[in-house]
Amino acid sequence: MTLILGIESSCDETAVALVTGDRQILAHRIASQDDAHRPFGGVVPEIAARAHVERLAPMVEAALADAGCALADVDAIAATAGPGLIGGVMVGLVTGKALAHAAGKPLIGVNHLEGHALSPRLTDPDLRFPYLLLLVSGGHCQLLLVRGVGEYRRLATTIDDAAGEAFDKTAKLLGLGFPGGPAVERLAAKGDARAVPLPRPLVGSGEPHFSFAGLKSAVARAAAAQSHPPADIAAAFQQAVVDCLVDRSRLALAQAAGATAFVVAGGVAANGAVRAGLGALAADHGLPFVAPPLWLCTDNGAMIAWAGAERFAAGLTDPLDLPARPRWPLDPGAEAVRGAGVKA
Secondary structure, three states, X not given: OOEXXXXXOOOOEEEEEEEEOOOOEXXXXXXXXXXXXXXXXXXXXXXXXXXXXXXXXXXXXXXXXXXXXXXXXXXXXXXXXXXXXXXXXXXXXXXXXXXXXXXXXXXXXXXXXXXXXXXXXXXOOXXXXXXXXXXXXXXXXXXXXXXXXXXXXXXXXXXXXXXXXXXXXHHHHOOOOOOHHHHHHHHHOOOOOOOOOOOOOOOOOOOOOEOOHHHHHHHHHHHHHOOOOHHXXXXXXXXXXXXXXXXXXXXXXXXXXXXXXXXXXXXXXXXXXXXXXXXXXXXXXXXXXXXXXXXXXXXXXXXXXXXXXHHHHOXXXXXXXXXXXXXXXXXXXXXXOOOOHHHO
């Protein structure tokens, strides 16, 4: 039985997990930094990196103890090597390299986005390649055809902001604090989504990509006008995001012949309205809809360990001089998109 130690530190969650090749999660530890970043209304990279330094080594020890095993029992060390806040990525990757070198184990550098992309397969053994994936988080919003481990074809990306970024900005505008996504969802449940007219950028157009900058600006104007209750603004914003995601995904499904399922992953996949809208779209196309459990949607070590297990099974390991990367597209050969820059 293959056993993989996974380390995640790409943003503001310090996470460690031990996962087997047959999908058993033997240990899963995560330390949130929400309280440290809340006064600033968002993630401060320097604070995040320092917290990773302080927490990571004790968490590795604790995870091994939880699993009842030693480092020598692990078959490989998987660590996020990017993309993300480079200080945090370096802390986790250097820790992974040190453990791999000390124990004489292979190192597996995991693309954080691949961690999300493969995470549904950790809890759903019936999910087969290829599948259409909507990867939607604070930093990314992409539609990808997942053909296999390390094999991705990007069908769409955002030309400006990510959906999760728009959630966080809306939370800040409405005075809801940090983290913003769950707060907006809770407030939206009390509001009327039809009460505030908000745009759906690119909806109905032939262009496949996403755009949320205009929606963010419209929310800012609505909040400044103070003519609508915050709950109605939150509900209208959330519905606008759902409509955008569904419309863009519908176009991608037309290009995804042979897909076995429609899958959503990433932090925004934890939103109930988003899951409901995408589930209905999958049903309309006669496809299974697969979404990870809520705890597996946000950043965690189990998804990194599982991606490591998938790569290890495919014979994919990395040298100890593997660099940390702030940017690392899953489909580096994808055509450049207007406005997207290196985020594509």
